[in-house]
Each structure stands twice: as structure tokens, then as C-alpha cells.
Amino acid sequence: MNKDSKIYVAGHGGLVGAAIVRRLKAEGYDNLILRTHDELDLTRQVSVEAFFEKQRPDFVFLAAAKVGGILANSSYPAEFIYQNMLIEANMIHASHCYGVKKLLFLGSSCIYPKHCPQPMKEEHLLSGYLEPSNEPYAVAKIAGIKLCQAYNRQYGTCFISLMPTNLYGPGDNFDLKTSHVLPALIRKFHEAKNGDCSFVEIWGTGTPRREFLHVDDLADACLFLMNSYDASEIINVGIGKDLSILELAQVIARVVRFKGDLRFDSNKPDGTPVKLLDVSRLNALGWQPKISLVEGIKGVYQAYASSQYGQS
Ligand code: GFB
Secondary structure (H helix, E strand, O other): OOOOOOEEEEOOOOHHHHHHHHHHHHOOOOOEEOOOOOOOOOOOHHHHHHHHHHHOOOEEEEOOOOOOOHHHHHHOHHHHHHHHHHHHHHHHHHHHHOOOOEEEEEOOHHHOOOOOOOOEOHHHOOOOOOOHHHHHHHHHHHHHHHHHHHHHHHHOOOEEEEEEOEEEOOOOOOOOOOOOHHHHHHHHHHHHHHOOOOEEEEEOOOOOEEOEEEHHHHHHHHHHHHOOOOOOOOEEEOOOOOEEHHHHHHHHHHHHOOOOEEEEEOOOOOOOOEEOEOOHHHHHOOOOOOOOHHHHHHHHHHHHHHOHHHHO
């Protein structure tokens, strides 16, 4: 990318898209095209094609997606598969038709099998059954990967696919019904502390293990790979370290200064038992994350506590 390249960031209102825009602007890329959902519905093929025909972006970051935590995935499986498949098909096909030089597609670590050997390598894709709680979402993300690879093979396009691990950061979703675990626990501990509640309820057994990447580190990796990686093979983006949900809860309790008890509700689903990415391919290219989990959580908590949500 050159500093004056025409760059379209799809999904700039979301956690990932907003971080990519922040990073692009900080690096001096100032020819950005951004559209809100109201301005451009990416599930409508006619609208997407008209947009590409008029705007002709050189580079595309495909960060638009229907996303959510374990409960949202179980509650809205139809939206998770339908909307994501449409967004990917429309965006990838239009990028081919209108001569996009390079597209970066964001997948997810849930594309790997439920009982995948750990850490999960890129070649483990499609080597076993998926985790049922997010299978529709994972199938849509796998379809996105295969779309990119098929267009590259048939038409010589340069569409790359990154598989980020569980993400967190500023502007996350704190709605307890749809959020991921990290923002949910920040909110629960904050509200318990302020409401003098002696315990916090944590879903599942606390034993599942997850890896958490700050979204600003992901944005850094996105720019790095957009400028240096051209292969069709997917590439994992993570930190290469995981912790249990119990350990995560203990870290968040310390940051929030909540001194009460943790209660585990084993009637709620655990999901995948372990999810740790093998990031040796990315590390070998020369990329490393910079933000530690504790520092990242502190930053998110400060922003949350001083926002309207943290005050109410
Ligand atoms: O972050 P999370 O919703 O999604 O849940 P996944 C991670 C773990 O935290 C699960 C537990 O074992 C949850 O049971 N957990 C404990 C909680 N307390 C809470 C809570 O209050 N809220 C939430 N949300 N979880 C998602 C997939 O899986 O990962 C998506 O559903 C996507 O498709 C995303 O791939 C990255 O890590 O289990």
C-alpha cells in the first residue's frame, strides 16, 4: 500500500475495523473509504457491486462480520451463517470484478476442529469436527477462506486470510447476552464492586483455555501482512499463550479491585475446551505482539469505567 492508495475498510464501526482505521490513520494513510451499515448494506449484492463500481478501491480490509460470544452464537445461528456468507461472497466477488489489488479477509480461530491438537497449526483446518456452539459461524468463516483461495487460484487475485485468536480492546461489546468473555467479566466485576455484591457469576466450569490478543496488535499485524504477505495459505494471528477462564477472571478481578467470590455456573456452556494458535509462521515473518494481557485489560477497564456504561 502507498500512503495515497484508495483503501476500503469494511466494518470500520466494529472492534477490528475501528482499530485498523486508527492504525492506518496513524501511519499516514489518508485515502480511506468508510461506509456505515446504513450507507451500505454488505449483505445486498446489488448495493455492494454499485459501490465497488463507483469507488474502485485498491485495497480492501474485510473486517465486517456478524460476531458475538458463545451465547450469541447459540441463540442466532441463522444470522451468523447467513449474514457472514453473504458479506463474504459479495465483497470477495466484487473485489475480483472491480480489480482490487489486494484484499485481507479476517477469519477466526473457531475454524479449527473442537478437539484440534494444540497449539493449532494452519494445516489443521478441516481435519475434524467443529465446536457445535459456533459451527454456523465457523462454516461461514471457512467459506470466506475458500472463496479467497478459489479466486486466487482461478483468477490470480491476491486475497489473503488471517485467523485471529479471541480479541479484545477499546470499543468492545459489553452487552452480557451477546459479548465475549473478557468484556463480560470486566462489566460483571465492575458492577459487583460498585453494587457491593459479594460474588460474580462466571459461565461454565472455568477450565476452558483461551488466548487473548489486543485488537491494536491485530491491526498492527493486518498492516504488516497487507504489506508483506501474498500467499493463499491462511495465517494465524495470536500471542501463542493461553490461560484458563478462571485465571482470566482472577486477572480481571485484580485489575477491577473486586475482592468477592467467583461462582461458576456449570449449566452454562464451556464451548471449545482449549483454543491456542500456533503462531510460528507469523513470528517467522518477523511479527510479534506488543501489548501484554494485563496492560491491555487495564486500558479497556479504564475506558469502560469512565464511559457512560461504567457510570450507570
Ligand atoms: O468469549 P466466549 O463467549 O466465546 O466464551 P468462545 C469463552 C469462555 O468463557 C466460555 C466462558 O467457556 C464461556 O462459557 N464465560 C464465562 C463467559 N463467563 C462468561 C460470560 O459472562 N460471558 C461469556 N461470553 N463467556 C467464541 C465463538 O467462542 O469465540 C465465536 O462463539 C468466535 O464464534 C469467538 O469464534 C472468537 O471463545 O467460546
